[in-house]
Amino acid sequence: MEQQPSILIIGHGSEHSPGPLVSACGHADRLMASGRFAEARVAFLMAGEDPRDQLEAMRARTIHVIPLFMCDGYYTRTVIPKTLGLQGPRTSRDGSLLIYRTPIGMHPGMAEILRLRTLETCHAAGWEPLGTRLMVIGHGSPKSSASAEITRRHAGEIRRRSEFLSIECAFIDEAPRIEDWLRDLPTEGPPVALAGFFAADGLHSSLDIPGWIEAWENRTGSRPGARVRYTGAVGADKRVTALIAESIATEIALQLP
Known part of the structure:
Protein backbone atom coordinates (compact mmCIF):
# COMPACT_ATOMS: atom_id res chain seq x y z
CA MET A 1 0.00 0.00 0.00
CA GLU A 2 1.40 3.40 -0.97
CA GLN A 3 2.42 5.66 1.88
CA GLN A 4 -0.03 8.42 2.77
CA PRO A 5 0.95 11.86 1.48
CA SER A 6 1.97 14.71 3.75
CA ILE A 7 1.03 18.38 3.65
CA LEU A 8 2.99 21.57 4.19
CA ILE A 9 0.75 24.64 4.51
CA ILE A 10 2.59 27.91 3.91
CA GLY A 11 1.13 31.28 4.89
CA HIS A 12 2.39 34.83 4.85
CA GLY A 13 2.45 35.15 8.64
CA SER A 14 2.22 38.24 10.83
CA GLU A 15 4.28 39.82 13.58
CA HIS A 16 1.21 41.66 14.86
CA SER A 17 -1.58 39.08 14.97
CA PRO A 18 -1.97 35.39 15.89
CA GLY A 19 -4.67 35.01 13.23
CA PRO A 20 -2.45 33.47 10.50
CA LEU A 21 -1.14 30.84 12.90
CA VAL A 22 -4.64 30.01 14.12
CA SER A 23 -5.93 29.68 10.55
CA ALA A 24 -3.09 27.48 9.28
CA CYS A 25 -2.95 25.26 12.37
CA GLY A 26 -6.72 24.80 12.28
CA HIS A 27 -6.50 23.42 8.75
CA ALA A 28 -3.52 21.22 9.63
CA ASP A 29 -5.27 19.77 12.70
CA ARG A 30 -8.45 18.99 10.77
CA LEU A 31 -6.52 17.41 7.89
CA MET A 32 -4.65 15.16 10.31
CA ALA A 33 -7.89 14.25 12.07
CA SER A 34 -9.26 13.00 8.74
CA GLY A 35 -6.79 10.10 8.85
CA ARG A 36 -5.89 10.62 5.18
CA PHE A 37 -2.46 12.18 5.64
CA ALA A 38 0.79 11.07 7.22
CA GLU A 39 1.69 14.54 8.42
CA ALA A 40 0.47 18.14 8.18
CA ARG A 41 2.85 20.95 9.06
CA VAL A 42 2.57 24.75 8.86
CA ALA A 43 5.17 27.35 7.99
CA PHE A 44 5.26 31.08 7.29
CA LEU A 45 7.26 33.51 5.23
CA MET A 46 7.19 35.87 8.22
CA ALA A 47 7.04 35.38 12.00
CA GLY A 48 6.79 31.62 12.33
CA GLU A 49 8.24 28.27 11.41
CA ASP A 50 10.60 28.53 8.44
CA PRO A 51 9.29 26.64 5.37
CA ARG A 52 12.77 25.22 4.65
CA ASP A 53 13.11 23.77 8.16
CA GLN A 54 9.64 22.27 8.07
CA LEU A 55 10.17 20.69 4.67
CA GLU A 56 13.56 19.32 5.71
CA ALA A 57 11.89 17.49 8.61
CA MET A 58 9.32 15.76 6.37
CA ARG A 59 10.02 12.29 4.99
CA ALA A 60 6.90 11.30 3.04
CA ARG A 61 7.23 10.10 -0.54
CA THR A 62 4.68 12.72 -1.63
CA ILE A 63 4.44 16.15 -0.04
CA HIS A 64 1.72 18.60 -1.08
CA VAL A 65 2.80 22.22 -0.59
CA ILE A 66 -0.33 24.34 -0.02
CA PRO A 67 -0.03 28.14 -0.30
CA LEU A 68 -2.54 29.62 2.17
CA PHE A 69 -2.87 32.72 0.00
CA MET A 70 -5.91 34.17 -1.73
CA CYS A 71 -4.34 34.84 -5.14
CA ASP A 72 -1.48 33.74 -7.36
CA GLY A 73 0.80 36.70 -6.93
CA TYR A 74 4.41 37.55 -6.10
CA TYR A 75 4.66 35.41 -2.98
CA THR A 76 3.23 32.28 -4.58
CA ARG A 77 4.90 32.68 -7.97
CA THR A 78 8.33 33.82 -6.80
CA VAL A 79 9.02 33.78 -3.05
CA ILE A 80 7.75 30.31 -2.09
CA PRO A 81 9.25 28.49 -5.12
CA LYS A 82 12.60 30.22 -4.56
CA THR A 83 12.56 29.53 -0.82
CA LEU A 84 11.88 25.82 -1.29
CA GLY A 85 13.78 25.33 -4.54
CA LEU A 86 10.66 24.26 -6.42
CA GLN A 87 10.99 23.68 -10.15
CA GLY A 88 7.36 24.03 -11.19
CA PRO A 89 4.25 22.14 -10.08
CA ARG A 90 6.22 18.92 -9.44
CA THR A 91 9.72 18.72 -8.00
CA SER A 92 11.64 15.53 -7.14
CA ARG A 93 14.05 15.98 -4.28
CA ASP A 94 15.75 13.63 -1.81
CA GLY A 95 13.41 10.78 -2.62
CA SER A 96 10.24 12.86 -2.26
CA LEU A 97 7.88 14.30 -4.83
CA LEU A 98 6.91 17.87 -3.95
CA ILE A 99 3.59 18.88 -5.49
CA TYR A 100 3.13 22.64 -5.46
CA ARG A 101 -0.55 23.40 -5.46
CA THR A 102 -2.56 26.42 -6.59
CA PRO A 103 -3.20 29.02 -3.84
CA ILE A 104 -6.30 27.97 -1.94
CA GLY A 105 -8.03 31.30 -2.60
CA MET A 106 -8.12 30.41 -6.31
CA HIS A 107 -10.30 27.35 -5.72
CA PRO A 108 -13.76 27.83 -7.33
CA ASP A 237 -13.27 28.80 7.79
CA LYS A 238 -13.25 25.05 8.48
CA ARG A 239 -14.93 24.51 5.10
CA VAL A 240 -11.70 25.65 3.47
CA THR A 241 -10.07 22.55 4.96
CA ALA A 242 -12.44 20.47 2.84
CA LEU A 243 -11.33 22.36 -0.28
CA ILE A 244 -7.69 21.54 0.51
CA ALA A 245 -8.50 17.86 0.98
CA GLU A 246 -10.66 17.83 -2.15
CA SER A 247 -7.96 19.33 -4.36
CA ILE A 248 -5.44 16.75 -3.15
CA ALA A 249 -7.90 13.88 -3.64
CA THR A 250 -8.48 15.06 -7.22
CA GLU A 251 -4.73 15.10 -7.86
CA ILE A 252 -4.39 11.55 -6.51
CA ALA A 253 -7.31 10.30 -8.58
CA LEU A 254 -5.80 11.74 -11.75
CA GLN A 255 -2.60 9.77 -11.11
CA LEU A 256 -4.37 6.41 -10.78
CA PRO A 257 -4.08 4.02 -13.75
Missing part, protein backbone atom coordinates in the same frame (compact mmCIF):
# COMPACT_ATOMS: atom_id res chain seq x y z
CA GLY A 109 -15.35 26.60 -4.10
CA MET A 110 -14.23 29.74 -2.26
CA ALA A 111 -17.15 31.65 -3.78
CA GLU A 112 -19.59 29.23 -2.18
CA ILE A 113 -17.94 29.60 1.23
CA LEU A 114 -18.07 33.39 0.96
CA ARG A 115 -21.75 33.10 0.04
CA LEU A 116 -22.57 30.76 2.93
CA ARG A 117 -20.74 32.92 5.48
CA THR A 118 -22.70 35.94 4.27
CA LEU A 119 -26.01 34.08 4.52
CA GLU A 120 -25.08 33.00 8.05
CA THR A 121 -24.29 36.62 8.95
CA CYS A 122 -27.65 37.74 7.57
CA HIS A 123 -29.46 35.04 9.52
CA ALA A 124 -27.70 35.98 12.79
CA ALA A 125 -28.60 39.64 12.26
CA GLY A 126 -32.20 38.94 11.23
CA TRP A 127 -31.65 40.46 7.78
CA GLU A 128 -33.32 39.29 4.59
CA PRO A 129 -30.53 38.50 2.09
CA LEU A 130 -32.52 40.05 -0.77
CA GLY A 131 -32.55 43.31 1.20
CA THR A 132 -28.84 43.17 2.10
CA ARG A 133 -25.88 44.67 0.26
CA LEU A 134 -22.89 42.35 0.04
CA MET A 135 -19.41 43.87 -0.15
CA VAL A 136 -16.60 41.38 -0.83
CA ILE A 137 -13.33 42.81 0.52
CA GLY A 138 -10.02 41.73 -0.98
CA HIS A 139 -6.51 42.94 -0.25
CA GLY A 140 -5.76 44.42 -3.66
CA SER A 141 -2.42 45.81 -4.77
CA PRO A 142 -1.26 48.76 -6.89
CA LYS A 143 1.53 46.51 -8.24
CA SER A 144 -0.52 43.52 -9.38
CA SER A 145 -4.09 42.90 -10.54
CA ALA A 146 -4.13 39.30 -9.24
CA SER A 147 -5.87 39.99 -5.93
CA ALA A 148 -8.55 42.22 -7.42
CA GLU A 149 -9.20 39.80 -10.29
CA ILE A 150 -9.88 36.76 -8.12
CA THR A 151 -11.93 38.83 -5.66
CA ARG A 152 -14.15 40.04 -8.50
CA ARG A 153 -14.36 36.55 -9.97
CA HIS A 154 -15.75 35.07 -6.75
CA ALA A 155 -18.12 38.03 -6.34
CA GLY A 156 -19.36 37.40 -9.87
CA GLU A 157 -20.10 33.76 -9.06
CA ILE A 158 -22.14 34.80 -6.03
CA ARG A 159 -23.96 37.42 -8.12
CA ARG A 160 -25.24 34.70 -10.49
CA ARG A 161 -27.54 33.39 -7.76
CA SER A 162 -29.33 36.74 -7.26
CA GLU A 163 -29.68 36.23 -3.51
CA PHE A 164 -28.56 39.68 -2.32
CA LEU A 165 -29.70 43.21 -3.03
CA SER A 166 -26.33 44.02 -4.60
CA ILE A 167 -22.82 42.59 -4.70
CA GLU A 168 -19.78 44.88 -4.87
CA CYS A 169 -16.05 44.67 -4.25
CA ALA A 170 -13.68 46.89 -2.29
CA PHE A 171 -10.06 46.56 -1.25
CA ILE A 172 -7.52 47.41 1.40
CA ASP A 173 -4.71 48.58 -0.86
CA GLU A 174 -6.34 49.83 -4.06
CA ALA A 175 -9.44 51.71 -5.16
CA PRO A 176 -12.22 51.46 -4.30
CA ARG A 177 -10.85 51.26 -0.76
CA ILE A 178 -13.13 49.86 1.91
CA GLU A 179 -11.98 52.53 4.37
CA ASP A 180 -13.18 55.28 2.00
CA TRP A 181 -16.36 53.38 1.11
CA LEU A 182 -17.34 53.09 4.77
CA ARG A 183 -16.50 56.73 5.41
CA ASP A 184 -18.93 57.73 2.67
CA LEU A 185 -21.67 55.24 3.57
CA PRO A 186 -24.92 57.15 4.28
CA THR A 187 -26.50 57.00 7.69
CA GLU A 188 -29.70 55.47 6.33
CA GLY A 189 -30.05 52.59 3.90
CA PRO A 190 -30.17 48.79 3.61
CA PRO A 191 -27.98 46.61 5.83
CA VAL A 192 -24.48 45.77 4.62
CA ALA A 193 -22.57 42.49 5.01
CA LEU A 194 -18.81 42.79 4.54
CA ALA A 195 -17.26 39.47 3.46
CA GLY A 196 -13.52 39.24 4.10
CA PHE A 197 -11.62 37.54 1.29
CA PHE A 198 -8.48 37.03 3.37
CA ALA A 199 -6.43 33.98 4.30
CA ALA A 200 -6.65 34.71 8.03
CA ASP A 201 -7.79 37.24 10.59
CA GLY A 202 -4.53 39.16 10.50
CA LEU A 203 -3.99 42.86 11.06
CA HIS A 204 -6.37 44.07 8.34
CA SER A 205 -9.12 41.58 9.10
CA SER A 206 -9.04 41.63 12.89
CA LEU A 207 -8.21 45.31 13.54
CA ASP A 208 -8.48 47.62 10.52
CA ILE A 209 -11.87 46.62 9.14
CA PRO A 210 -13.62 46.36 12.54
CA GLY A 211 -12.04 49.72 13.43
CA TRP A 212 -13.41 51.37 10.28
CA ILE A 213 -16.85 49.93 10.98
CA GLU A 214 -16.73 51.24 14.54
CA ALA A 215 -15.68 54.68 13.29
CA TRP A 216 -18.68 54.74 10.94
CA GLU A 217 -21.02 53.68 13.76
CA ASN A 218 -19.65 56.37 16.06
CA ARG A 219 -19.99 59.01 13.38
CA THR A 220 -23.55 58.06 12.41
CA GLY A 221 -24.82 57.07 15.85
CA SER A 222 -25.70 53.60 14.56
CA ARG A 223 -26.00 50.81 17.11
CA PRO A 224 -23.08 48.32 16.75
CA GLY A 225 -23.99 45.56 14.32
CA ALA A 226 -27.37 47.07 13.50
CA ARG A 227 -26.57 47.91 9.90
CA VAL A 228 -23.00 46.84 9.06
CA ARG A 229 -21.56 43.45 9.94
CA TYR A 230 -18.28 41.78 9.04
CA THR A 231 -18.00 38.04 8.33
CA GLY A 232 -14.31 37.79 9.20
CA ALA A 233 -11.63 36.13 7.05
CA VAL A 234 -12.91 33.34 4.81
CA GLY A 235 -9.53 31.58 4.80
CA ALA A 236 -9.93 30.53 8.42
Whole structure:
Protein backbone atom coordinates (compact mmCIF):
# COMPACT_ATOMS: atom_id res chain seq x y z
CA MET A 1 0.00 0.00 0.00
CA GLU A 2 1.40 3.40 -0.97
CA GLN A 3 2.42 5.66 1.88
CA GLN A 4 -0.03 8.42 2.77
CA PRO A 5 0.95 11.86 1.48
CA SER A 6 1.97 14.71 3.75
CA ILE A 7 1.03 18.38 3.65
CA LEU A 8 2.99 21.57 4.19
CA ILE A 9 0.75 24.64 4.51
CA ILE A 10 2.59 27.91 3.91
CA GLY A 11 1.13 31.28 4.89
CA HIS A 12 2.39 34.83 4.85
CA GLY A 13 2.45 35.15 8.64
CA SER A 14 2.22 38.24 10.83
CA GLU A 15 4.28 39.82 13.58
CA HIS A 16 1.21 41.66 14.86
CA SER A 17 -1.58 39.08 14.97
CA PRO A 18 -1.97 35.39 15.89
CA GLY A 19 -4.67 35.01 13.23
CA PRO A 20 -2.45 33.47 10.50
CA LEU A 21 -1.14 30.84 12.90
CA VAL A 22 -4.64 30.01 14.12
CA SER A 23 -5.93 29.68 10.55
CA ALA A 24 -3.09 27.48 9.28
CA CYS A 25 -2.95 25.26 12.37
CA GLY A 26 -6.72 24.80 12.28
CA HIS A 27 -6.50 23.42 8.75
CA ALA A 28 -3.52 21.22 9.63
CA ASP A 29 -5.27 19.77 12.70
CA ARG A 30 -8.45 18.99 10.77
CA LEU A 31 -6.52 17.41 7.89
CA MET A 32 -4.65 15.16 10.31
CA ALA A 33 -7.89 14.25 12.07
CA SER A 34 -9.26 13.00 8.74
CA GLY A 35 -6.79 10.10 8.85
CA ARG A 36 -5.89 10.62 5.18
CA PHE A 37 -2.46 12.18 5.64
CA ALA A 38 0.79 11.07 7.22
CA GLU A 39 1.69 14.54 8.42
CA ALA A 40 0.47 18.14 8.18
CA ARG A 41 2.85 20.95 9.06
CA VAL A 42 2.57 24.75 8.86
CA ALA A 43 5.17 27.35 7.99
CA PHE A 44 5.26 31.08 7.29
CA LEU A 45 7.26 33.51 5.23
CA MET A 46 7.19 35.87 8.22
CA ALA A 47 7.04 35.38 12.00
CA GLY A 48 6.79 31.62 12.33
CA GLU A 49 8.24 28.27 11.41
CA ASP A 50 10.60 28.53 8.44
CA PRO A 51 9.29 26.64 5.37
CA ARG A 52 12.77 25.22 4.65
CA ASP A 53 13.11 23.77 8.16
CA GLN A 54 9.64 22.27 8.07
CA LEU A 55 10.17 20.69 4.67
CA GLU A 56 13.56 19.32 5.71
CA ALA A 57 11.89 17.49 8.61
CA MET A 58 9.32 15.76 6.37
CA ARG A 59 10.02 12.29 4.99
CA ALA A 60 6.90 11.30 3.04
CA ARG A 61 7.23 10.10 -0.54
CA THR A 62 4.68 12.72 -1.63
CA ILE A 63 4.44 16.15 -0.04
CA HIS A 64 1.72 18.60 -1.08
CA VAL A 65 2.80 22.22 -0.59
CA ILE A 66 -0.33 24.34 -0.02
CA PRO A 67 -0.03 28.14 -0.30
CA LEU A 68 -2.54 29.62 2.17
CA PHE A 69 -2.87 32.72 0.00
CA MET A 70 -5.91 34.17 -1.73
CA CYS A 71 -4.34 34.84 -5.14
CA ASP A 72 -1.48 33.74 -7.36
CA GLY A 73 0.80 36.70 -6.93
CA TYR A 74 4.41 37.55 -6.10
CA TYR A 75 4.66 35.41 -2.98
CA THR A 76 3.23 32.28 -4.58
CA ARG A 77 4.90 32.68 -7.97
CA THR A 78 8.33 33.82 -6.80
CA VAL A 79 9.02 33.78 -3.05
CA ILE A 80 7.75 30.31 -2.09
CA PRO A 81 9.25 28.49 -5.12
CA LYS A 82 12.60 30.22 -4.56
CA THR A 83 12.56 29.53 -0.82
CA LEU A 84 11.88 25.82 -1.29
CA GLY A 85 13.78 25.33 -4.54
CA LEU A 86 10.66 24.26 -6.42
CA GLN A 87 10.99 23.68 -10.15
CA GLY A 88 7.36 24.03 -11.19
CA PRO A 89 4.25 22.14 -10.08
CA ARG A 90 6.22 18.92 -9.44
CA THR A 91 9.72 18.72 -8.00
CA SER A 92 11.64 15.53 -7.14
CA ARG A 93 14.05 15.98 -4.28
CA ASP A 94 15.75 13.63 -1.81
CA GLY A 95 13.41 10.78 -2.62
CA SER A 96 10.24 12.86 -2.26
CA LEU A 97 7.88 14.30 -4.83
CA LEU A 98 6.91 17.87 -3.95
CA ILE A 99 3.59 18.88 -5.49
CA TYR A 100 3.13 22.64 -5.46
CA ARG A 101 -0.55 23.40 -5.46
CA THR A 102 -2.56 26.42 -6.59
CA PRO A 103 -3.20 29.02 -3.84
CA ILE A 104 -6.30 27.97 -1.94
CA GLY A 105 -8.03 31.30 -2.60
CA MET A 106 -8.12 30.41 -6.31
CA HIS A 107 -10.30 27.35 -5.72
CA PRO A 108 -13.76 27.83 -7.33
CA GLY A 109 -15.35 26.60 -4.10
CA MET A 110 -14.23 29.74 -2.26
CA ALA A 111 -17.15 31.65 -3.78
CA GLU A 112 -19.59 29.23 -2.18
CA ILE A 113 -17.94 29.60 1.23
CA LEU A 114 -18.07 33.39 0.96
CA ARG A 115 -21.75 33.10 0.04
CA LEU A 116 -22.57 30.76 2.93
CA ARG A 117 -20.74 32.92 5.48
CA THR A 118 -22.70 35.94 4.27
CA LEU A 119 -26.01 34.08 4.52
CA GLU A 120 -25.08 33.00 8.05
CA THR A 121 -24.29 36.62 8.95
CA CYS A 122 -27.65 37.74 7.57
CA HIS A 123 -29.46 35.04 9.52
CA ALA A 124 -27.70 35.98 12.79
CA ALA A 125 -28.60 39.64 12.26
CA GLY A 126 -32.20 38.94 11.23
CA TRP A 127 -31.65 40.46 7.78
CA GLU A 128 -33.32 39.29 4.59
CA PRO A 129 -30.53 38.50 2.09
CA LEU A 130 -32.52 40.05 -0.77
CA GLY A 131 -32.55 43.31 1.20
CA THR A 132 -28.84 43.17 2.10
CA ARG A 133 -25.88 44.67 0.26
CA LEU A 134 -22.89 42.35 0.04
CA MET A 135 -19.41 43.87 -0.15
CA VAL A 136 -16.60 41.38 -0.83
CA ILE A 137 -13.33 42.81 0.52
CA GLY A 138 -10.02 41.73 -0.98
CA HIS A 139 -6.51 42.94 -0.25
CA GLY A 140 -5.76 44.42 -3.66
CA SER A 141 -2.42 45.81 -4.77
CA PRO A 142 -1.26 48.76 -6.89
CA LYS A 143 1.53 46.51 -8.24
CA SER A 144 -0.52 43.52 -9.38
CA SER A 145 -4.09 42.90 -10.54
CA ALA A 146 -4.13 39.30 -9.24
CA SER A 147 -5.87 39.99 -5.93
CA ALA A 148 -8.55 42.22 -7.42
CA GLU A 149 -9.20 39.80 -10.29
CA ILE A 150 -9.88 36.76 -8.12
CA THR A 151 -11.93 38.83 -5.66
CA ARG A 152 -14.15 40.04 -8.50
CA ARG A 153 -14.36 36.55 -9.97
CA HIS A 154 -15.75 35.07 -6.75
CA ALA A 155 -18.12 38.03 -6.34
CA GLY A 156 -19.36 37.40 -9.87
CA GLU A 157 -20.10 33.76 -9.06
CA ILE A 158 -22.14 34.80 -6.03
CA ARG A 159 -23.96 37.42 -8.12
CA ARG A 160 -25.24 34.70 -10.49
CA ARG A 161 -27.54 33.39 -7.76
CA SER A 162 -29.33 36.74 -7.26
CA GLU A 163 -29.68 36.23 -3.51
CA PHE A 164 -28.56 39.68 -2.32
CA LEU A 165 -29.70 43.21 -3.03
CA SER A 166 -26.33 44.02 -4.60
CA ILE A 167 -22.82 42.59 -4.70
CA GLU A 168 -19.78 44.88 -4.87
CA CYS A 169 -16.05 44.67 -4.25
CA ALA A 170 -13.68 46.89 -2.29
CA PHE A 171 -10.06 46.56 -1.25
CA ILE A 172 -7.52 47.41 1.40
CA ASP A 173 -4.71 48.58 -0.86
CA GLU A 174 -6.34 49.83 -4.06
CA ALA A 175 -9.44 51.71 -5.16
CA PRO A 176 -12.22 51.46 -4.30
CA ARG A 177 -10.85 51.26 -0.76
CA ILE A 178 -13.13 49.86 1.91
CA GLU A 179 -11.98 52.53 4.37
CA ASP A 180 -13.18 55.28 2.00
CA TRP A 181 -16.36 53.38 1.11
CA LEU A 182 -17.34 53.09 4.77
CA ARG A 183 -16.50 56.73 5.41
CA ASP A 184 -18.93 57.73 2.67
CA LEU A 185 -21.67 55.24 3.57
CA PRO A 186 -24.92 57.15 4.28
CA THR A 187 -26.50 57.00 7.69
CA GLU A 188 -29.70 55.47 6.33
CA GLY A 189 -30.05 52.59 3.90
CA PRO A 190 -30.17 48.79 3.61
CA PRO A 191 -27.98 46.61 5.83
CA VAL A 192 -24.48 45.77 4.62
CA ALA A 193 -22.57 42.49 5.01
CA LEU A 194 -18.81 42.79 4.54
CA ALA A 195 -17.26 39.47 3.46
CA GLY A 196 -13.52 39.24 4.10
CA PHE A 197 -11.62 37.54 1.29
CA PHE A 198 -8.48 37.03 3.37
CA ALA A 199 -6.43 33.98 4.30
CA ALA A 200 -6.65 34.71 8.03
CA ASP A 201 -7.79 37.24 10.59
CA GLY A 202 -4.53 39.16 10.50
CA LEU A 203 -3.99 42.86 11.06
CA HIS A 204 -6.37 44.07 8.34
CA SER A 205 -9.12 41.58 9.10
CA SER A 206 -9.04 41.63 12.89
CA LEU A 207 -8.21 45.31 13.54
CA ASP A 208 -8.48 47.62 10.52
CA ILE A 209 -11.87 46.62 9.14
CA PRO A 210 -13.62 46.36 12.54
CA GLY A 211 -12.04 49.72 13.43
CA TRP A 212 -13.41 51.37 10.28
CA ILE A 213 -16.85 49.93 10.98
CA GLU A 214 -16.73 51.24 14.54
CA ALA A 215 -15.68 54.68 13.29
CA TRP A 216 -18.68 54.74 10.94
CA GLU A 217 -21.02 53.68 13.76
CA ASN A 218 -19.65 56.37 16.06
CA ARG A 219 -19.99 59.01 13.38
CA THR A 220 -23.55 58.06 12.41
CA GLY A 221 -24.82 57.07 15.85
CA SER A 222 -25.70 53.60 14.56
CA ARG A 223 -26.00 50.81 17.11
CA PRO A 224 -23.08 48.32 16.75
CA GLY A 225 -23.99 45.56 14.32
CA ALA A 226 -27.37 47.07 13.50
CA ARG A 227 -26.57 47.91 9.90
CA VAL A 228 -23.00 46.84 9.06
CA ARG A 229 -21.56 43.45 9.94
CA TYR A 230 -18.28 41.78 9.04
CA THR A 231 -18.00 38.04 8.33
CA GLY A 232 -14.31 37.79 9.20
CA ALA A 233 -11.63 36.13 7.05
CA VAL A 234 -12.91 33.34 4.81
CA GLY A 235 -9.53 31.58 4.80
CA ALA A 236 -9.93 30.53 8.42
CA ASP A 237 -13.27 28.80 7.79
CA LYS A 238 -13.25 25.05 8.48
CA ARG A 239 -14.93 24.51 5.10
CA VAL A 240 -11.70 25.65 3.47
CA THR A 241 -10.07 22.55 4.96
CA ALA A 242 -12.44 20.47 2.84
CA LEU A 243 -11.33 22.36 -0.28
CA ILE A 244 -7.69 21.54 0.51
CA ALA A 245 -8.50 17.86 0.98
CA GLU A 246 -10.66 17.83 -2.15
CA SER A 247 -7.96 19.33 -4.36
CA ILE A 248 -5.44 16.75 -3.15
CA ALA A 249 -7.90 13.88 -3.64
CA THR A 250 -8.48 15.06 -7.22
CA GLU A 251 -4.73 15.10 -7.86
CA ILE A 252 -4.39 11.55 -6.51
CA ALA A 253 -7.31 10.30 -8.58
CA LEU A 254 -5.80 11.74 -11.75
CA GLN A 255 -2.60 9.77 -11.11
CA LEU A 256 -4.37 6.41 -10.78
CA PRO A 257 -4.08 4.02 -13.75
